[in-house]
Amino acid sequence: MAWLRRNVVVILGLLVLGYILLPNIVVMVFSFNKPTGRYNYEWNHFSLDAWLDPCGSPGMCEALGLSIWVAVVASLVSTVIGTMAAFALGRYRFRGRASTNLLVFLPMATPEVVMGSSLLTLFVAMGMQSGQTTILIAHILFTLSFVVTTVKARVASLDPALEQAAADLYATPSQAFWKVTFPLVAPGIGAGALLAFALSFDDYIVTNFNAGATTVTFPMYVWGAAQRGTPVQINVIGTVMFLGAVGIVGIAQAIGARKRKAD
Amino acid sequence: MAFAVPSRGARRTAKARRGFATPLILLAPALLWLIVFFIVPTISLASQSLQTGDIDNGYVLTWHFQNYADALSRYWSQFARSFGYAAIATIGTLILGYPLAWFIAHRSGRFKTMLLVLVVAPFFTNFLIRTLAWLIILTDSGPVTAFFRATGLTNLLQAVGLTDNNSLLFSHFAVISGLIYNFLPFMVLPLYSSIERLDLRLVDAAGDLYANGWNKFWKVIWPLSLPGVVSGTLLTFIPASGDYINSKLLGNTQTVMIGQVIDSQFLRVLNYPLAAALSFILMISIIVLVGAYVRAAGTEELV
Numbered sequence A: 001m002a003w004l005r006r007n008v009v010v011i012l013g014l015l016v017l018g019y020i021l022l023p024n025i026v027v028m029v030f031s032f033n034k035p036t037g038r039y040n041y042e043w044n045h046f047s048l049d050a051w052l053d054p055c056g057s058p059g060m061c062e063a064l065g066l067s068i069w070v071a072v073v074a075s076l077v078s079t080v081i082g083t084m085a086a087f088a089l090g091r092y093r094f095r096g097r098a099s100t101n102l103l104v105f106l107p108m109a110t111p112e113v114v115m116g117s118s119l120l121t122l123f124v125a126m127g128m129q130s131g132q133t134t135i136l137i138a139h140i141l142f143t144l145s146f147v148v149t150t151v152k153a154r155v156a157s158l159d160p161a162l163e164q165a166a167a168d169l170y171a172t173p174s175q176a177f178w179k180v181t182f183p184l185v186a187p188g189i190g191a192g193a194l195l196a197f198a199l200s201f202d203d204y205i206v207t208n209f210n211a212g213a214t215t216v217t218f219p220m221y222v223w224g225a226a227q228r229g230t231p232v233q234i235n236v237i238g239t240v241m242f243l244g245a246v247g248i249v250g251i252a253q254a255i256g257a258r259k260r261k262a263d
Numbered sequence B: 001m002a003f004a005v006p007s008r009g010a011r012r013t014a015k016a017r018r019g020f021a022t023p024l025i026l027l028a029p030a031l032l033w034l035i036v037f038f039i040v041p042t043i044s045l046a047s048q049s050l051q052t053g054d055i056d057n058g059y060v061l062t063w064h065f066q067n068y069a070d071a072l073s074r075y076w077s078q079f080a081r082s083f084g085y086a087a088i089a090t091i092g093t094l095i096l097g098y099p100l101a102w103f104i105a106h107r108s109g110r111f112k113t114m115l116l117v118l119v120v121a122p123f124f125t126n127f128l129i130r131t132l133a134w135l136i137i138l139t140d141s142g143p144v145t146a147f148f149r150a151t152g153l154t155n156l157l158q159a160v161g162l163t164d165n166n167s168l169l170f171s172h173f174a175v176i177s178g179l180i181y182n183f184l185p186f187m188v189l190p191l192y193s194s195i196e197r198l199d200l201r202l203v204d205a206a207g208d209l210y211a212n213g214w215n216k217f218w219k220v221i222w223p224l225s226l227p228g229v230v231s232g233t234l235l236t237f238i239p240a241s242g243d244y245i246n247s248k249l250l251g252n253t254q255t256v257m258i259g260q261v262i263d264s265q266f267l268r269v270l271n272y273p274l275a276a277a278l279s280f281i282l283m284i285s286i287i288v289l290v291g292a293y294v295r296a297a298g299t300e301e302l303v
Helices: A002-030 A060-091 A097-109 A112-126 A132-156 A160-168 A173-202 A205-210 A218-228 A233-262 B004-013 B021-048 B066-107 B109-124 B127-137 B143-150 B153-159 B172-197 B200-208 B213-242 B245-250 B258-267 B272-297
Strands: B051-054 B058-061
Touching (some): A002 A233, A002 B066, A002 B127, A060 A097, A060 A132, A060 A173, A060 A218, A060 A233, A060 B021, A097 A132, A097 B021, A112 B021, A112 B213, A112 B258, A112 B272, A132 A173, A132 B021, A205 A218, A205 B258, A218 A233, A218 B127, A233 B109, A233 B127, B021 B272, B066 B258, B109 B172, B127 B245, B172 B213, B172 B245, B200 B213, B213 B258, B258 B272
């Protein structure tokens, strides 16, 4: 009884973690299914068909390619301009700083359906054709605030004494920035870029408003599949992404641990 | 902790940089993007909501406030349902997220990073695929439904009106569970960062002063974790109230949320002024609700 009292938070925590991970496990298991109908919702029997032919579902790999391309471009642009803004907001005091912070915060506080629809009214009013350009504009917009917020936190936590020390040691301002400040902020920039990539890659609602009829991203493809019949291949992609992410972080952790040990 | 003190002092004595040219140049691209693609579209949305006309002949701004009256009178129940679902889902994520955040912060030892990764990792599988997995988990013939039936929980859910027959799928219950599932990590991460910074010696001190378990939590732990609670609830409530993926995939015609109405009015019915009015009402309601909440919680520092 005392043991139970002491460990109740551990047991509850593990149960909640199980709730978070359960759908991923189901997705993984059903990637080995051979469904009888068009929908992959009921277990029939084990098969490697989808794994051996990941692009076998027409249009899916094109959609996946488009999503990766959009996510790369959008996260690059928003990381560069977001990092610049984060330095301005994190290191300088100027008039209008508070309102700029608010302007950066607002898109994060706007539901996707409002952001998507307001962009749509703008594009319609401007007579702009929906397609890759409008998707990119929208994705840069909603990832930008997350990059600024992530990087700004890192910039604000920097000790200015370090840059002063570099100056005392006769570093030019640009040397001090690139040799001292930038490497210290880099993890924040990396986190921001990763977040931007993930948000862009996963977005359905905003994209759906601004993609037009013929430009299909991966989330839009999955949405369409949910209405027409779900190919097993989407489970394969879902599983690869999940295991890939866990694997990359695991390897990074292992390398970090070994480095620490070596130091 | 001791090392943090001198560096904080150093930060305070260091001259804050002043001037206008450098920050303006650094800010220019981001500001431009936010103004052109966020402020201008919001104005464009507001203007669209007051226009009359149709998609073929174009729209004219006629200050037609009737659009708002129509939007509210026809869809007030979807608005109410969206905020109701979002509120229940937010409380649900808080109740589930708190023990998990505490466990990761103070009881996980060397598995801490791994557990944090596992909380975030589901994001890398597209959320639509994961939401579809709930169709499999909650299906009538599955073990979860069997368990709920055996323990009489289905009767309980029916009694409180969350389901309307002896199954779990396509009900209020399924939609709310889907929302809780989808937004749980947004609650756990801010809670974790607040709870992790919490000095456990304070809890011990409360115990030394004869506080019981409840008082330790309510008088010491809860107030100290409040910043995490506030940002977690905002990060959950705002997107949940605009979401319609869960209600579309896991619900029925009785679970339609406002986002679903906005989507279909914009993209299928093509009634842009009504859709814009709906969108604008959603945005204003959220700003008012969040403003009142933040004021009540007494935290101004959000970003």
